Amino acid sequence: MHDVLLKGTVVTPSAVLENGWVAIDGTKISRLGQGTPPAVQDIRDYGESLILPGGIDAQVHSRSQKGQEDFIWTTRAAAAGGITTIADMPYDEDFLVNTAGRLKQKAAEAGEQARVDFALWGTIAPGDSLHHIGEMAAAGACGFKFSTFGTDPKRFPRIPADLLARCFDAVRETGLIAGVHNEDDEMVRARLAQVTEAGITDWRAHGLSRPPLTETLAMAQIYETAAGTGCAAHVVHCSVARGYALCASYRQQGFETTAEACIHYLVLDEEHDVARLGGRAKINPPIRPRAQVEGLWHHLAAENVTVVSTDHVSWSLTRKSDPDMLKNASGAPSLEVIYPLFLTELGRRNLSWTHAARLLAENPARLFRLTSRKGGLAAGRDADITVARREDWIYDPKASGHAFEDWSPYEGRTLDWRIAETWLRGERIFADGAILAKPGHGRFVKPEQP
Template identity: 75%
Template sequence: MHDLLFKGCVVTAGSVIENGWVAVDGGRISRLGQGDAPPARHVEDHGDALILPGAIDAQVHSRSQKGQEDFVWSTRAAAAGGVTTIADMPYDDGFLVCTADNLRQKAREAGEQARVDFALWGTIAPDDGARHIPDIARAGACGFKFSTFGTDPVRFPRIPPDLLAACFEAVAKTGLVAGVHNEDDEMVRARIEAVTRSGITDWRAHGLSRPALAETLAMAQIYETGAATGCSAHVVHCSVARGYALCEAYRRQGFDTTVEACIHYLVLDEDNDVARLGGRAKINPPLRPRAEVEGIWNHLAAGNVTIVSTDHVSWSLARKSDPNMLKNASGVPGLDVLYPLLLTELSRRNLSPSHAARLLADNPARLFRLSAGKGGLAPGRDADITIARRETWRYDPAKSENVLTDWSPYAGRELNWRIAGTWLRGQQVFDGQTVLAAPGAGRFICPEQPSGLQ
């Protein structure tokens, strides 16, 4: 007699099991199968709906704008979107997570607010060099984030090539991953100056100021640095198909290189969406023409995309409404529609929902060294489960009680899948309408003991 049983179409990274079931005991998955189901004290029969692993969103910015979202709202949106773990970035407004003490403080504060589980990225302050990396890893960081472009000298600093190599050497000793924002600083700054001189200020300005070559130049540096230091090298977002080919080329050579496709690079494009939305669609790197979107989908179908994330940030609308495109804040929200967006696009392209299980759960867990407890529907793992049912609907953030902002680049978009429920370690945190989890329900999740830190 199991504690809990889910019945439906079970989706793993390798298969789709119709008339399947997942048994849960003590908050963990006990077994899964097909056909006649074992008895359980409570049965969740979802018919032909999809039973998916809870998603791990590898890139969330809960505190980029002070006094705006924080974990109490980001994790609420996550639960509503079928996301059961978020990995939060270290670039908090006024509080760079660049020491072990800062990481522990953020973990304590987030633990009081979080409704789903959370992991935390660490980083460095350039003046400190790499010296804090071992202690930050011991404090439980899931990885280390760096940038080849300086968005802000204090909150989001550029790490120059020699220092980046030293950081990669230090991260390699921890067994964790180094994730890098991939834009060449010198090229982007030169192009921004050129666009400013030209007088172009409308939606075209952003893409012109950050060309595709700026991304791929940075990616070559990142992967070469990983190859030279033996560090796991991860590019945290890529908007051009050429970048995925670069990653695959290094992987074929035997290097541990990975690459991430944010959901906006899979569903939005420059000509249609940036032209329509202006500052609301300003993202770094920029959204690209539709041909690049299709090129990324070709790489996804071929297995060359490692993970999909949101790069979620809920800027207030005032930060996204300047008629001068370059003056707007960069980034968009998306946690509450991550699964519906990806499942919709997969079904429209006749691709298996197993891609979603791999890109949103199995691979992110491997990336962060969390696979013992997180990452998919398998015995022994946490019973983090998302139910998605087929339904045609239009997304309207203004009508959702689960998100902070009433704007979204996906507003009005027709979706074919809706989240019917989310469970965290066997406890329901979203019922299809309302987030049930109270602040504090989520836990701080740390990697399984990285090598070099025993």
């Protein structure tokens, strides 16, 4: 007799099982199926609600601004949003995670705060020795993040082409992925100068300073570097359709290339949302015109998108409200609403819920080498489960109480799905609008040995 059984519409990466069920024993999923369920002590019947794998957000920035959310709040928002594991980026303010010691320190600090499980990216600074990569892998890094653009010389530095290739060589030896921020530094800086000289400071300035070519030039470099080194290469955010076509072409040639669509690139557009929100919608790479958004959905339906993520960061409004668009920080919070946003868009486009199971769970788990424990509704995996119920509601970050900042580019948006419950390792951590998990409940998850 199983401990717990959840009944509803079960969503796997390959099928939607109406009148489905998932059986849990202890912290693990034991069985799943359709129709008459097995004997069980505790049955939870969710009717027609969706029973989905707990989400894995591949790109979160918990510590980009000191005094802001930290893991206390990112993991609270994650639990409320149906996300059971976050992969946190290494670019913390005044604390670049570029050594094994720093990665271990961050893991220990996050472990005291986290309400959901967490993985940690590592990186290097331009002057570092490459031996740090192997040491961080041994310490449990889930992957290594680099950038072709220099956002900040200390917090978020550019890795030049030759060093990037040598980093890829080192990462290949670990069996992990090299993730890269994809903007061509030289071209962006030239376009920034042109926009400044032209005196353009409104919402248009950001897109003009980073046209689509700045992304695809960088992506060509990244994927060619992967081809030349044999390293698995992941572009951590792509806002243009051409980028996914590039990724698919390299994959068809036999190289391990992947690409990520952040939720804002699938939902927001430049001419309506950036024009309305200004600095609150400033993100690197920029949010693109609606034609590009539709191109991304075409590639998503064709399975050329590997992962959907948030690139979540909760900047204070003091860093997002400058009338000069280019003076605002880049990034936005979205952990609390990524699953509802994605399910809403899938439903309105008549696309299968299986896309959510693949792009928010199975594929991120594969990316980080976590598939023995994470990534889907399968026997033997952690019982990380999200229950989403059909409900028309208007998102208000001020009302929920689960987001550190009370602003969001999605404020006022009508959604078709709401997270009813979130389960982590067989325990409910969110239900009926309340967070049940205490800080410290989350665990540091490390990749399986390749």
